[in-house]
Amino acid sequence: MIHIRRASLSDVEQLTGLVEQYRGFYNQEANSNTQQFLHNRLSMNESIVFVAEEGDQLVGFAQCYPTFSTVALAEIWLLNDVFVHPDFRRRHIAEQLMVETEAAAKKAGAARIWLRTAHLNAPAQALYEGRGWVHDDVFKRYDLVF
Numbered sequence: 001m002i003h004i005r006r007a008s009l010s011d012v013e014q015l016t017g018l019v020e021q022y023r024g025f026y027n028q029e030a031n032s033n034t035q036q037f038l039h040n041r042l043s044m045n046e047s048i049v050f051v052a053e054e055g056d057q058l059v060g061f062a063q064c065y066p067t068f069s070t071v072a073l074a075e076i077w078l079l080n081d082v083f084v085h086p087d088f089r090r091r092h093i094a095e096q097l098m099v100e101t102e103a104a105a106k107k108a109g110a111a112r113i114w115l116r117t118a119h120l121n122a123p124a125q126a127l128y129e130g131r132g133w134v135h136d137d138v139f140k141r142y143d144l145v146f
Helices: 009-025 034-043 093-107 122-130
Strands: 002-006 048-054 057-069 074-084 112-114
Touching (some): 048 093
16 A cells, blocks of 8 residues: 655655666766755755655655745745656556645645656656646746756
């Protein structure tokens, strides 16, 4: 049985393995800084992470970064990461993580949640659209990479 809950600092070590797999999906090399990055985000309350666990094993996560919108004059959340271990996919775990994330953002008073996903990530796009998320055709995205 899958249980969704908010992550704590005690989850960082196990969560690190999942995050490294997630980063690998986006063609990123393993990085020895991942565990410290997660520890910092959680200890400084800079991100909100929900984990999916089966027994004592973490099998998925969703990570959000609360921020603000001047236009909306409100808090908004960036749903930056959603990942389920390949052995646990097709069990609606990502959807359960989304439900928890959406409820928490609403409870926190956020005006909206936004996310980005790879153009070729059709399974993720189907999940988001199936949950009522709307593709943005109004704004263009620009990045300045250092």
